């Protein structure tokens with residue numbers, strides 16, 4: 001029934017990113033391979049953009065309804081964040097980590113194919129739907145990149161290879177990510193007022209969204225106050241990301257979510 | 266972020282020359298000024314213990330005790346205390362500490378801890394053990410520990426705002442938007458909860474309704490009346506799925522293959538090729554066939570052709586049925602049938618006339634995501650009689666009054682601008698090669714200096730000279 005085949009696009013994006021990452025690894029100073037690396041990495045992103053656009057068109061609704069669909073956006077934004085970080089600050093390794101994470105998310109989508117045929121329930125049919133979801137997923141992608149910085153720092157710290165790790169990149173990504181996260185939260189509140197009648201109801205999904213937000217808040221304040229206590233800050237960052245993942249995927253499985261209004265599957 | 270470098274900063278920068286051996290940190294006794302994290306954790310422990318004790322002794326709180334105008338006074342007194350104590354007692358250990366990060370971080374941690382418990386506990390009494398209920402954990406937002414946590418949090422937030430507000434400086438605008446915005450939004454949200462009214466009105470076509478009921482079932486007269494002219498519903502086309510004939514469950518493997526029924530659509534349902542030859546949105550059964558009809562309760566129907574892996578074909582009519590007519594399946598093997606799912610609502614709305622005591626008459630449509638407003642109330646499409654679906658002649662409207670909403674929105678819009686400010690805070694790390702530290706040369710590790718920010722060290726000159734433990738050992 002699906003006139004477009006998600007598998008084909010997904011595999012194309014995975015292969016292009018994998019190739020791009022490989023070329024980045026082996027390029028050295030060779031111009032041609034460098035060019036191929038950039039081209040291949042960007043082409044992967046482009047393939048997903050085209051696919052998402054076609055999917056949107058075919059479904060006649062924004063493809064943001066299901067967890068699989070949000071994973072699709074995430075897999076699209078993460079390499080964008082990685083590539084932009086690389087271009088802006090020249091951290092090459094972040095290309096590999098964000099590429100690998102994006103591939104992981106696409107592989108999950110291949111293993112658990114989505115039912116793209118889901119209807120969009122009336123409460124989701126709102127002008128807030130698209131900005132709310134896009135801003136959130138973009139924040140998640142930025143914060144995932146920040147987590148990668150923290151985890152790399154932690155590994156280096158505990159394997160004793162290096163005694164200092166610069167957190168400025170993590171800070172930059174968190175400032176951006178927390179900015180978007182705050183926007184997502186507030187758009188959600190404004191939308192909630194229109195759809196459910198109240199801006200905040202401590203629904204389990206909202207509770208976990210709040211926890212995610214306040215976790216990153218703790219991070220920026222701690223960083224501001226104790227800029228040299230890097231290890232603690234990195235642990236806070238890693239912990240906040242675990243809460244983020246629970247907010248995104250885990251909430252549905254928690255006993256506290258037995259009567260959540262956010263029936264998001 | 267504070268961009269100027271003060272003398273304290275230079276001090277600190279010098280101190281960070283990493284190769285220099287560091288003196289061991291000298292511990293400040295607890296409760297000696299200036300307070301820091303240790304005092305914060307003790308404060309949190311004290312609040313938690315007191316809160317839990319009060320909870321056990323007196324039970325939880327009720328939002329209603331704070332209704333207008335008590336909530337206004339509480340808000341004014343709390344805020345006034347913060348303003349006054351900052352203005353006159355900013356040298357006081359407690360006041361000074363509340364305005365700094367250690368209090369912010371520990372109060373944030375306390376709220377995180379409480380909300381984390383809330384995130385794992387079903388928030389209603391039923392289904393929770395008695396001790397959870399007794400400690401208020403199943404009703405977190407109206408428990409004493411939560412109240413104390415919020416007061417600590419808001420005191421810290423408010424005091425930090427005051428600190429940056431005096432003296433007022435243009436470069437603090439972003440800080441002000443975030444911190445004052447959050448203070449206003451949370452304060453108005455917490456205090457306004459007592460004045461929030463949510464009631465439902467059951468409307469039946471052609472009846473004028475003045476009354477409503479709240480969540481506890483209490484009847485209330487409304488300052489306006491609503492008459493339902495018509496309830497409207499549009500539906501998505503139904504889906505086709507493979508189900509087990511006996512118990513009518515959708516076969517799980519087929520869920521991702523289900524597709525929308527429409528003439529000409531075809532697809533693969535776990536090995537069976539399925540084509541839709543005919544589809545009627547509303548139909549009636551005539552001699553074993555279905556024909557389009559326009560009638561009360563007429564269900565959708567479809568003629569489908571199923572081909573199995575051996576090429577054998579089967580054709581037949583299916584219908585989801587309706588409250589008036591039974592459903593019909595097409596059996597495809599001993600256990601399985603293809604079936605039509607019940608169509609889902611795509612839109613529903615109520616066309617209503619609203620009458621006000623002033624004699625106004627408002628004709629409007631209330632739809633999900635599009636509430637109507639009248640005399641300080643907002644009217645939301647809430648539900649309908651789902652036994653009848655699109656033939657429902659009743660509609661339930663929720664009426665909500667939230668007089669504090671404008672204040673909450675003021676805070677929210679300040680926060681929206683504040684978050685844009687937050688996005689601009691990042692800075693490029695200084696590029697510097699770090700030879701002989703085992704790093705890949707493509708990784709530019711910025712100078713440590715760059716990460717050093719100003720913790721308003723004027724408040725806390727001693728801390729500036731303290732080495733950080735994980736760097737001290739090098």
Ligand code: HEM
Pocket residue numbers: 217220221224266267363364365366368369370372373418419421422423425428429440443444447680683687690720721
């Ligand atoms: C929307 C939420 C918040 C954001 C975006 C935010 C952001 C920031 C930022 C970026 C700073 C660094 C100073 C600056 O850039 O000017 C800061 C400082 C600070 N924040 Fe927050 N914050 C938020 C909520 C809070 C809360 C809830 C508290 C208290 C419970 C708090 C207390 C403080 C304190 C005490 C400082 C240090 C001020 C100083 O020493 O001058 N903030 N905040």
